[in-house]
Amino acid sequence: MLTFERQHAILNLLQKQKIAKIAELIDATGASESTIRRDLSELERQQKLKRIHGGASLPSRKSDEPGMSEKITAFTKEKERIGALAASYVEDNDSIYIDAGTSTEAMISKITAKNVTIVTNGLNIINTSIQHDFYTYVLGGYVKTGTHAFIGKAAAEAMQKYRFDKAFLGTNGVDLTFGYSTPDPEEAYIKELAIRESQQAFILADSSKLDQTSFTCFGSLKDATLLTDSNKDTLEYLHKLAEQTSVEAVKI
Amino acid sequence: MLTFERQHAILNLLQKQKIAKIAELIDATGASESTIRRDLSELERQQKLKRIHGGASLPSRKSDEPGMSEKITAFTKEKERIGALAASYVEDNDSIYIDAGTSTEAMISKITAKNVTIVTNGLNIINTSIQHDFYTYVLGGYVKTGTHAFIGKAAAEAMQKYRFDKAFLGTNGVDLTFGYSTPDPEEAYIKELAIRESQQAFILADSSKLDQTSFTCFGSLKDATLLTDSNKDTLEYLHKLAEQTSVEAVKI
DNA sequence: ATAAAATGATTGATTTTGATTGTTTGATCG
DNA sequence: CGATCAAACAATCAAAATCAATCATTTTAT
Numbered sequence: 001m002l003t004f005e006r007q008h009a010i011l012n013l014l015q016k017q018k019i020a021k022i023a024e025l026i027d028a029t030g031a032s033e034s035t036i037r038r039d040l041s042e043l044e045r046q047q048k049l050k051r052i053h054g055g056a057s058l059p060s061r062k063s064d065e066p067g068m069s070e071k072i073t074a075f076t077k078e079k080e081r082i083g084a085l086a087a088s089y090v091e092d093n094d095s096i097y098i099d100a101g102t103s104t105e106a107m108i109s110k111i112t113a114k115n116v117t118i119v120t121n122g123l124n125i126i127n128t129s130i131q132h133d134f135y136t137y138v139l140g141g142y143v144k145t146g147t148h149a150f151i152g153k154a155a156a157e158a159m160q161k162y163r164f165d166k167a168f169l170g171t172n173g174v175d176l177t178f179g180y181s182t183p184d185p186e187e188a189y190i191k192e193l194a195i196r197e198s199q200q201a202f203i204l205a206d207s208s209k210l211d212q213t214s215f216t217c218f219g220s221l222k223d224a225t226l227l228t229d230s231n232k233d234t235l236e237y238l239h240k241l242a243e244q245t246s247v248e249a250v251k252i
Numbered sequence: 253m254l255t256f257e258r259q260h261a262i263l264n265l266l267q268k269q270k271i272a273k274i275a276e277l278i279d280a281t282g283a284s285e286s287t288i289r290r291d292l293s294e295l296e297r298q299q300k301l302k303r304i305h306g307g308a309s310l311p312s313r314k315s316d317e318p319g320m321s322e323k324i325t326a327f328t329k330e331k332e333r334i335g336a337l338a339a340s341y342v343e344d345n346d347s348i349y350i351d352a353g354t355s356t357e358a359m360i361s362k363i364t365a366k367n368v369t370i371v372t373n374g375l376n377i378i379n380t381s382i383q384h385d386f387y388t389y390v391l392g393g394y395v396k397t398g399t400h401a402f403i404g405k406a407a408a409e410a411m412q413k414y415r416f417d418k419a420f421l422g423t424n425g426v427d428l429t430f431g432y433s434t435p436d437p438e439e440a441y442i443k444e445l446a447i448r449e450s451q452q453a454f455i456l457a458d459s460s461k462l463d464q465t466s467f468t469c470f471g472s473l474k475d476a477t478l479l480t481d482s483n484k485d486t487l488e489y490l491h492k493l494a495e496q497t498s499v500e501a502v503k504i
Numbered sequence: 505a506t507a508a509a510a511t512g513a514t515t516g517a518t519t520t521t522g523a524t525t526g527t528t529t530g531a532t533c534g
Numbered sequence: 535c536g537a538t539c540a541a542a543c544a545a546t547c548a549a550a551a552t553c554a555a556t557c558a559t560t561t562t563a564t
Contacts, residue, residue, distance in 0.1 A: 003509095003510070019254060019256055019257060021254060022552080022553095031511080031512090032511070032512045032513080033512085033513090033552095034511070034512055034513075035510080035511060035512070037552095037553075037554080038510085038511085041554095052254065052255065052256045053254070053255055053256075053519065053520070053551090053552065053553085054254045054255070054256075054520090054551080054552065054553095055254055055256075057256055123375075123378060123379070123382075126375060126395060127375070129395075130375075130395055130397065130400065133397075135394075136394070136395040137392070137393065137394055137395065137406070138390065138392050138393060138394075138395060138402050139392050140389070140390050140391045140392030140393075140402075140406070140407075140410045141389065141390060141392070142387075142388070142389055142390075143378060143381075143382055143388040143389065143390060145382065145385075148382065150390050150392075154389070154392070154410060154413065155392075158392045158406060158410070161406065255520075274542080283521085283522090284521070284522045284523080285522085285523095285542095286521070286522055286523075287520080287521060287522070289542095289543075289544080290520090290521085293544095305529070305530075305541095305542065305543085306541080306542065
């Protein structure tokens with residue numbers, strides 16, 4: 001079993017059960033105790049999980065402990081870098097769609113092109129977009145709890161009135177055969193429409209999303225350009241992806 | 253059982269029953285008395301619970317403490333009072349439209365009715381609405397700088413797909429002959445539609461808006477119930493208004 | 505073929521745990 | 535009011551579990 005696969009198996013198990021014991025992880029992966037411990041150390045360093053005596057748990061929220069702000073900025077570095085890469089594709093006079101999500105939010109402040117119009121279905125995107133004085137348009141719709149994305153029939157109908165030069169979307173999973181996927185079917189449908197209504201689509205996905213699948217597929221790999229980050233763990237998988245679609249990866 | 257699990261189990265049990273005895277916690281977790289005591293010490297240090305002789309209880313909230321409630325009630329302003337008045341009109345299962353603006357924002361936290369659906373075109377309203385766990389729908393549209401209201405053709409079209417039990421709107425001016433008015437024609441149009449699409453409309457206006465006119469009229473006095481505040485200066489004007497429409501005024 | 509990286513076993517150090525100890529608390533009764 | 539007793543408590547200690555560091559071996563990349 002590949003290191004990369006194994007570490008994702010650990011994170012997957014952690015998402016199903018909020019905590020996992022070492023023995024469970026050994027059982028689930030077939031690796032030795034030493035290897036599991038090394039994985040946990042590495043994943044904790046990446047802030048993907050939190051180690052506890054006897055196993056691991058999902059990372060605690062930022063508000064839990066004081067003095068976390070530095071770690072947060074370290075954790076968002078990947079997203080900032082990917083955001084900068086995405087922003088470099090935006091040209092003067094573009095009309096672009098920006099999907100709800102934290103990855104996509106990071107790109108807005110990096111956009112240097114002039115006279116850009118931003119259309120979005122994300123509450124966080126609106127806030128950031130008006131902060132940076134972009135022409136901002138909002139899809140209507142039902143506000144989903146959690147992601148605060150505007151979805152549903154109203155959002156879909158509004159979407160079809162626009163044509164975008166480019167669309168920038170987040171995702172929960174990138175898989176060689178299943179393509180791009182996200183848990184909520186309604187959200188997936190909006191993403192699907194965005195890809196359809198845009199001349200060029202980009203998927204922003206940090207490396208934790210690679211080799212993952214969620215409930216609903218919203219596009220195949222070739223439908224969009226994948227923007228992600230590369231490190232020694234993901235390099236091999238990125239090569240496989242590159243056979244099917246165009247990939248741009250920033251070094252971390 | 254892991255330390256982390258056990259401590260969560262303790263906090264869970266405490267949320268169901270506000271206090272728990274040591275014996276109950278031993279029974280619930282299977283750990284020894286020493287371990288439970290250590291957990292309680294640690295959790296008390298984290299302010300997650302309060303130890304009492306024989307067990308533990310939930311920590312007292314700030315609002316429970318003496319001297320806090322007075323500060324909260326003492327800090328009530330005009331808009332808060334008008335907001336509370338407006339909120340009192342909202343009934344169970346209502347679908348209501350809430351206009352962009354600070355006056356209308358104040359009413360949201362005061363709504364006590366159950367199963368309320370909120371439709372809005374205001375960025376600030378969305379934020380407050382989801383904070384209070386209402387079913388929230390958003391009109392799409394162009395984001396106007398300043399008020400952060402969603403306006404334009406898309407907003408108008410979206411508006412026409414809804415029928416509201418009640419609509420709550422802000423205004424810039426209330427005038428005996430010109431009615432209700434606001435500077436931006438696009439915003440005025442959305443307000444006009446909101447009044448048309450609702451069974452009952454309310455205008456929230458603090459007394460500084462009385463006897464004022466703005467560029468665009470969006471309704472005559474009789475189209476809506478005026479919610480405002482009264483003092484000795486405005487009393488006379490309110491009487492004149494009351495001849496043409498229904499007025500509710502809170503004493504300041 | 506060689507170097508680099510990942511793995512698994514082993515070791516000693518650290519943490520957690522439950523039992524035991526003596527002390528403190530709070531209720532009961534004279 | 536104070537003496538008395540049982541329950542609750544904190545402190546300590548040894549055993550068990552978990553952990554980090556090390557090293558030899560295997561796998562992978564060049």
